[in-house]
Amino acid sequence: MKVNKKGAAAAAALIVASMFGLAGCAGGTAATPKQTENAGTLTVWVDADRARALKDVAAAFQKDKGVKVDLVVKDYGKIQQDFTAQVPTGKGPDLTIGGHDWTGGFVQDGVIAPIELGDKASQFEKVALQAVTYDGKTYGLPYAIENIAILRNTKLAQDTPATFDAMVAEGKKAGTKYPFLVGLDPQGADPYHLYPFETSFGNSVFAQNADGSYDPTKLTIGDAAGQSFAKWLGAQGVKGTKVINLNVSQDIAKEAFLAGETPYLLTGPWNVADAQAKGIDLSVDPIPSAGGKTAAPFAGVQTFFLSAKSKNTLAATDFLVNYVATEPVQTALYKAGGRPPALTSAYQAAQSDPIIAGFGKVGENAVPMPSIPQMGSVWDDWGKTEAAIIKGADPVASWTKMASNIQAKLK
Amino acid sequence: MTGPALQDERETTDVAPSRRGRRAAALAEAASAGWKVWLAKIVMLGVIDALAIYAMLVLIAQGQWLVPLIIAVVAVLVNVVYLVPGLLPAKYLTPGLIFLFVFQVFVVLFSIYIAFTNYGSGHISTKDDAVAALMQQSQTRVENSPTFPVKVLERGGDFYLLTTDPATGAFEVGGADQPLEQVAGATASGAPGFTTLDFAQILQHQTAIGALSVPLSSDPNDGYLKTTDGSNAYQFTSTLTWDPTADTMTDTKTGVVYTDTGQGAFTSEDGTQLLPGWQVWVGVDNFVRAFSDASIRGPFFAVLIWTFVFAILSVATTFVLGLFLAIVFNDPRMKSKKFYRVIMILPYAFPGFLSALVWAGMFNQDFGFINQVLFGGASIPWLQDPWLAKAAILIVNLWLGFPYMFLVCTGAIQSIPEDIQEAGRVDGASVWQIFRHIKFPLLLVAIAPLLISSFAFNFNNFNLIYMLTAGGPRFADASINVGQTDILISMVYKVAFVGANRDYGLASAFAIIIFVLVALISYLSFRQTKVLEELN
Numbered sequence: 029m030k031v032n033k034k035g036a037a038a039a040a041a042l043i044v045a046s047m048f049g050l051a052g053c054a055g056g057t058a059a060t061p062k063q064t065e066n067a068g069t070l071t072v073w074v075d076a077d078r079a080r081a082l083k084d085v086a087a088a089f090q091k092d093k094g095v096k097v098d099l100v101v102k103d104y105g106k107i108q109q110d111f112t113a114q115v116p117t118g119k120g121p122d123l124t125i126g127g128h129d130w131t132g133g134f135v136q137d138g139v140i141a142p143i144e145l146g147d148k149a150s151q152f153e154k155v156a157l158q159a160v161t162y163d164g165k166t167y168g169l170p171y172a173i174e175n176i177a178i179l180r181n182t183k184l185a186q187d188t189p190a191t192f193d194a195m196v197a198e199g200k201k202a203g204t205k206y207p208f209l210v211g212l213d214p215q216g217a218d219p220y221h222l223y224p225f226e227t228s229f230g231n232s233v234f235a236q237n238a239d240g241s242y243d244p245t246k247l248t249i250g251d252a253a254g255q256s257f258a259k260w261l262g263a264q265g266v267k268g269t270k271v272i273n274l275n276v277s278q279d280i281a282k283e284a285f286l287a288g289e290t291p292y293l294l295t296g297p298w299n300v301a302d303a304q305a306k307g308i309d310l311s312v313d314p315i316p317s318a319g320g321k322t323a324a325p326f327a328g329v330q331t332f333f334l335s336a337k338s339k340n341t342l343a344a345t346d347f348l349v350n351y352v353a354t355e356p357v358q359t360a361l362y363k364a365g366g367r368p369p370a371l372t373s374a375y376q377a378a379q380s381d382p383i384i385a386g387f388g389k390v391g392e393n394a395v396p397m398p399s400i401p402q403m404g405s406v407w408d409d410w411g412k413t414e415a416a417i418i419k420g421a422d423p424v425a426s427w428t429k430m431a432s433n434i435q436a437k438l439k
Numbered sequence: 440m441t442g443p444a445l446q447d448e449r450e451t452t453d454v455a456p457s458r459r460g461r462r463a464a465a466l467a468e469a470a471s472a473g474w475k476v477w478l479a480k481i482v483m484l485g486v487i488d489a490l491a492i493y494a495m496l497v498l499i500a501q502g503q504w505l506v507p508l509i510i511a512v513v514a515v516l517v518n519v520v521y522l523v524p525g526l527l528p529a530k531y532l533t534p535g536l537i538f539l540f541v542f543q544v545f546v547v548l549f550s551i552y553i554a555f556t557n558y559g560s561g562h563i564s565t566k567d568d569a570v571a572a573l574m575q576q577s578q579t580r581v582e583n584s585p586t587f588p589v590k591v592l593e594r595g596g597d598f599y600l601l602t603t604d605p606a607t608g609a610f611e612v613g614g615a616d617q618p619l620e621q622v623a624g625a626t627a628s629g630a631p632g633f634t635t636l637d638f639a640q641i642l643q644h645q646t647a648i649g650a651l652s653v654p655l656s657s658d659p660n661d662g663y664l665k666t667t668d669g670s671n672a673y674q675f676t677s678t679l680t681w682d683p684t685a686d687t688m689t690d691t692k693t694g695v696v697y698t699d700t701g702q703g704a705f706t707s708e709d710g711t712q713l714l715p716g717w718q719v720w721v722g723v724d725n726f727v728r729a730f731s732d733a734s735i736r737g738p739f740f741a742v743l744i745w746t747f748v749f750a751i752l753s754v755a756t757t758f759v760l761g762l763f764l765a766i767v768f769n770d771p772r773m774k775s776k777k778f779y780r781v782i783m784i785l786p787y788a789f790p791g792f793l794s795a796l797v798w799a800g801m802f803n804q805d806f807g808f809i810n811q812v813l814f815g816g817a818s819i820p821w822l823q824d825p826w827l828a829k830a831a832i833l834i835v836n837l838w839l840g841f842p843y844m845f846l847v848c849t850g851a852i853q854s855i856p857e858d859i860q861e862a863g864r865v866d867g868a869s870v871w872q873i874f875r876h877i878k879f880p881l882l883l884v885a886i887a888p889l890l891i892s893s894f895a896f897n898f899n900n901f902n903l904i905y906m907l908t909a910g911g912p913r914f915a916d917a918s919i920n921v922g923q924t925d926i927l928i929s930m931v932y933k934v935a936f937v938g939a940n941r942d943y944g945l946a947s948a949f950a951i952i953i954f955v956l957v958a959l960i961s962y963l964s965f966r967q968t969k970v971l972e973e974l975n
Contacts, residue, residue, distance in 0.1 A: 068642055093639075112563060113563075116564030133560060136715060137714075138563075138569055139563075139572075141572075141575050142575065142576065144665075144667040144673050146671055146673060147586055164579055165576070165579060165580075214804065214822060214911075215922075216911075273805065274823075275806060276805075276806075280806055336571070339645070340645060341645060341646075342669045343642050343645060345668040346669065401560070412913050412915075
């Protein structure tokens with residue numbers, strides 16, 4: 029027995045020693061990754077739709093430049109958080125897609141790097157370029173623009189009048205259950221969907237610089253124009269016409285529109301497919317003005333971001349500027365996502381679709397959604413106050429209180 | 440010859456032990472000996488050791504030392520436990536203990552560590568990363584500057600850019616330490632003495648080439664050329680300069696100097712911080728903020744009180760209803776018990792978060808089932824009034840929770856021996872007296888630990904709160920996004936993951952406070968239940 033044990037121990041020592049040796053070798057090669065980092069693979073985080081559209085351009089890039097493009101399909105809702113968490117550890121992708129309004133946070137966290145578009149910059153739609161510009165620098169390549177507009181059921185209403193009151197009157201004439209619907213939330217209303225009415229009074233959240241970027245030191249939301257909007261909002265709430273109803277959620281509004289219970293729905297391109305599937309004859313119309321000026325919605329711009337820790341910046345920039353920023357690719361991305369492309373030539377080609385042309389026409393007046401991190405201090409109070417005003421709180425007092433609360437948080 | 444001798448020896452030893460002893464010896468023989476078992480053991484240990492050493496080498500190569508040290512200690516311990524004879528309990532416990540440490544203790548320790556840092560928006564990485572990001576972000580293209588078509592050249596391991604001066608059309612070459620200058624004999628594709636790189640070669644050295652900045656002239660204020668794709672270069676200037684020896688960032692436009700003040704960001708004299716910053720140890724700052732910052736403290740205490748009210752009332756209401764139903768269903772006169780019992784358990788069978796979502800729809804002020812059908816079209820703001828929202832949460836949790844209490848109470852009641860109650864009846868006690876003095880105390884002995892765990896569960900019942908009210912209606916004057924029906928855990932979630940300004944440090948501090956509270960309450964309650972057990 030004892031001899032046996034000793035033998036086993038010796039054998040064990042031998043095996044373990046050889047394994048240590050093996051492990052040492054493996055560790056040795058892993059410890060010197062410097063030679064393999066330029067093997068030429070670009071990792072790109074995309075959602076499933078975009079992945080299909082990018083497959084061809086990835087293959088073309090690999091063929092031309094010998095750089096493999098690895099499209100990693102991610103759940104869009106998780107990208108922002110995962111990207112922020114993984115880039116500092118060096119495990120994130122070289123490129124990711126995302127909404128342009130993430131830019132400010134990404135820059136503040138130091139996880140994205142600026143991209144030099146060079147002369148390509150002038151070939152993009154103005155609002156798209158404004159949207160990806162932060163602090164004077166371009167932080168991404170825009171590829172699609174989205175904004176809300178009025179979806180009209182053409183069987184129930186002939187046209188969308190230019191003013192809100194006229195539209196509501198037209199909607200009442202249609203004899204449906206609701207003259208007009210917009211999906212809101214009982215707790216937080218929805219500043220994004222109500223914003224076009226707010227801008228029609230000439231109000232904005234922050235003052236815009238000449239280049240379209242927002243100045244976080246100039247909070248303009250509480251000015252006189254904002255207060256007139258608040259008064260108007262109060263007049264549409266429970267104490268007034270009740271046209272704007274907090275209890276109509278996005279789902280309820282959409283269901284009612286699909287059921288033909290309203291001629292007008294204020295919504296984005298994401299609800300078009302379902303309405304068409306229901307056989308509703310749609311028209312996409314400009315948003316009526318409530319305060320006299322043009323009703324300008326927020327534009328959201330879908331963007332490719334470059335990781336600050338990418339080891340492949342040259343290949344990534346080349347891929348974005350010389351491959352993705354071309355008309356065929358932008359068109360393919362538009363076909364996959366159903367949102368107007370950001371490159372002007374592709375954008376114009378897409379206008380042959382009346383739905384896209386409708387959203388595009390409204391989008392010409394759109395202002396980029398602020399991407400500055402200070403916006404994070406605004407949304408919450410903004411929505412809460414709008415909900416309170418719709419519920420019957422004093423509009424002007426609530427609105428000015430909100431402005432001073434936000435101002436206090438910004439400091 | 441040795442055979443019989445051995446036989447003899449065995450026989451002599453075999454006489455003494457009992458049959459049981461022999462069986463134990465045989466088992467021990469089977470468990471310890473056998474060269475196959477040994478070989479398997481050695482191979483597996485070898486694999487484990489190899490993995491451990493691989494992990495250690497990789498981690499050490501990344502400049503870490505604490506984790507490799509821990510791995511080394513654990514690996515040695517594992518070897519000792521499985522190679523040394525004896526230590527049988529340790530052999531069984533070790534795998535479980537390792538998993539416990541990896542998946543539980545480590546996570547808890549990491550949360551505690553985060554609670555003492557400023558980890559959150561703007562402070563997510565290291566100082567080196569922050570410096571690199573600031574330098575990257577401070578490079579601005581000179582407005583309206585032309586595009587320079589470039590070729591990347593190489594000489595002696597250093598990289599150079601070859602470009603055409605847009606004004607004169609002359610070919611110029613420059614490197615990191617050498618401003619652009621005309622080179623005799625240069626063409627559009629190369630220059631004498633230099634190797635022109637093709638795209639594949641550029642990609643091989645893209646980190647170095649991407650970092651290459653070529654001064655436009657000997658005057659640094661003219662800026663420098665940088666290429667971002669290997670074929671075009673642009674004229675940049677930098678708005679920040681980094682001085683590693685003095686540890687300062689200087690804004691070249693305004694002249695403001697930002698220094699590292701130990702708060703995890705470069706800070707100017709007037710307190711302006713340059714973001715991104717980096718993670719630093721901030722001590723108990725997060726805990727101090729939770730209790731001292733008025734805009735956090737107010738909502739924090741309101742949430743704390745509601746958390747207790749919610750957890751206590753949830754347990755109390757579900758227990759009372761569950762117990763009542765259990766007693767009713769335990770009555771022998773009750774008909775079709777099985778049918779009712781199935782119906783009773785239905786709410787328990789649905790996933791809780793789905794039920795909460797459905798209830799949120801039913802509580803809708805204008806379209807919900809409750810107002811439309813039960814209250815005849817009344818417009819009751821169930822989820823928008825602070826008190827009604829709290830009531831709604833308790834109602835839904837009662838609906839979700841009573842089947843569980845019903846089940847455990849039924850079991851406990853049925854386990855109480857009938858003769859004890861019989862004895863009470865013989866002594867002339869009323870039904871209520873029998874319940875109050877005999878059944879209920881006996882029931883509590885079995886149920887009390889379950890009530891405590893139910894309390895702990897409801898204390899952290901995130902699903903219900905988040906899906907039903909999302910914590911709303913919101914507090915008017917809180918600097919963090921919390922509302923009237925938020926409990927501590929949903930508040931932690933909101934602080935850490937909702938909105939643009941995330942504060943993982945503060946959220947971890949809250950999480951520790953929750954842990955301490957739950958642990959304390961459970962400890963005190965379990966001590967109380969010991970008193971109950973003495974009843975027996």
